[in-house]
Amino acid sequence: MRIALFSETYWPVPDGVARFLYDFKKELLRMGDSVFIFTAAGDGDFTFPALHFVLYPQYKVAVMRTSFIEKVLRNYEVDIVHIHTPFSIGTAGYIAARRVGIPVIGTVHTNFLRMAESLQGSRYLYQFVKLLWKFSKKLYNRCDRVTAPTSLFSEELMKMGYKKVYPTPLGIDIDKFQKDVSYKDIINKYDIEEELVYLYLGRLTLDKGIHHLIRAFKIALSKIDACLLIGGKGPYFEKLVNLTNNLKIEKNVKFLGYVKEEDKPKLMKLSKAVILPSKADTLGIVLLEAMASGSIAIGANKGGIPEVIRDGETGFLFEYGDIDKLSKILVEVAKNDYGELKERAYREVKKKYSIKACVERFKGHYLSLLR
Missing domain, CATH: 3.40.50.2000 (Glycogen Phosphorylase B;)
Incomplete structure (x- = not known):
């Protein structure tokens, strides 16, 4: 299979999703699949220019060119798009996949609402996070399939308005x-x-x-x-x-x-x-x-x-x-x-x-x- 993975961060950015995707890609390659990483920060196959996220400077928000992604998906005959973050990278991956006509799977790694209190600032920041969460839910609900790392989190997401979420544990080396x-x-x-x-x-x-x-x-x-x-x-x-x-x-x-x-x-x-x-x-x-x-x-x-x-x-x-x-x-x-x-x-x-x-x-x- 030819698989395109979309994430705001990728190795060597020091976060759990970035590290997981590094091991995930390595194992897919070992199994004989082709993998393409689209990211805003890290050593991806396609790394886009990005601005630091004002609420958490460790993360970046990419300046996306959806038409370019669409062209890459066609040229490499990608079979499936897998989005791991719901922001600019994930959204662009979803739009490009729909234009090309290939399936999209989305994995929800993070509960942003629970993390919101970590953003030290005014109540306006929390309101902004709530808007991001609402947007995230809409994006994932348009995917062909949605997964989450545990059954507990999957059930929580569905109670919050997500459509069917498949519990699919992540893994380590x-x-x-x-x-x-x-x-x-x-x-x-x-x-x-x-x-x-x-x-x-x-x-x-x-x-x-x-x-x-x-x-x-x-x-x-x-x-x-x-x-x-x-x-x-x-x-x-x-x-x-x-x-x-x-x-x-x-x-x-x-x-x-x-x-x-x-x-x-x-x-x-x-x-x-x-x-x-x-x-x-x-x-x-x-x-x-x-x-x-x-x-x-x-x-x-x-x-x-x-x-x-x-x-x-x-x-x-x-x-x-x-x-x-x-x-x-x-x-x-x-x-x-x-x-x-x-x-x-x-x-x-x-x-x-x-x-x-x-x-x-x-x-x-x-x-x-x-x-």
């Missing part, structure tokens, strides 16, 4: 996190003295709940000696640093900034547990990576996270914002190895969330639309 890697250089790089390490990796925004994690970690430190590593960048950075200083735990909390992709498996192997205290994640790819690497996955019981973690069986869940419960989990994890839990978690990730299984699921959608 499991082999990358199974390699026998040394993390000695990471210990030296970040001057880590404690043997017990906890890790957060992701955007530093309010919806991620990192402030809850820091407060829970403060409570846990009364019973354990540990280090909390916080990797990532975002608009909430200064407030998180100030919170850490105010709680007087700055010696035990290290902010890593942007983490290179090659350092992620090392950090995962080093860490006893990876925590995602978010209320907005529709899947939680970082938890899948943790489970693949042998680290314990801990997540808030929100969004798509409870579909990834079975509490007490493949990881641990706590109610979003429940600092006391999270602190108890951190202490409990420190005292036990949980070898069987980690083995179950790895088997589940390998079976359900490998990038190979993910691509096979999406190719099933593609073939269904092409019949």
Whole structure:
């Protein structure tokens, strides 16, 4: 098949969708398919000029030429268009596909309404996000098929007015996190003295709940000696640093900034547990990576996270914002190895969330639309 993927971001832009699409394309190519990436930021096959998005400067909005995309789709005899973001890139991909007469599938990766409070500004910004969400829904409802990463998120979308949404889990490159890697250089790089390490990796925004994690970690430190590593960048950075200083735990909390992709498996192997205290994640790819690497996955019981973690069986869940419960989990994890839990978690990730299984699921959608 010849597949065109449309996304506002692509590798090496540091976000989950960009990284997923990199692995997704690589696996499609390995299976013998042809893949064309259209993007506004990253090393795509077709990268369009773009302006920084005023609400979140990490992202760009492309200046699109739909006629050019239409020409590319015809010249390369593309079979199917798959849009991964609903903004200028996704819209242009949809319009061009309709003009050429080829099927369009759309994947909803993000709940923008839940993320809206991360946009620090006036109520007008939130109203703008609501308009974007409304536009997004109209675009996806015109696609031939719509998918979302989990059943929980799919059901939520349909309650919000989306037509039938097919739950289709994303995947990760499991082999990358199974390699026998040394993390000695990471210990030296970040001057880590404690043997017990906890890790957060992701955007530093309010919806991620990192402030809850820091407060829970403060409570846990009364019973354990540990280090909390916080990797990532975002608009909430200064407030998180100030919170850490105010709680007087700055010696035990290290902010890593942007983490290179090659350092992620090392950090995962080093860490006893990876925590995602978010209320907005529709899947939680970082938890899948943790489970693949042998680290314990801990997540808030929100969004798509409870579909990834079975509490007490493949990881641990706590109610979003429940600092006391999270602190108890951190202490409990420190005292036990949980070898069987980690083995179950790895088997589940390998079976359900490998990038190979993910691509096979999406190719099933593609073939269904092409019949």
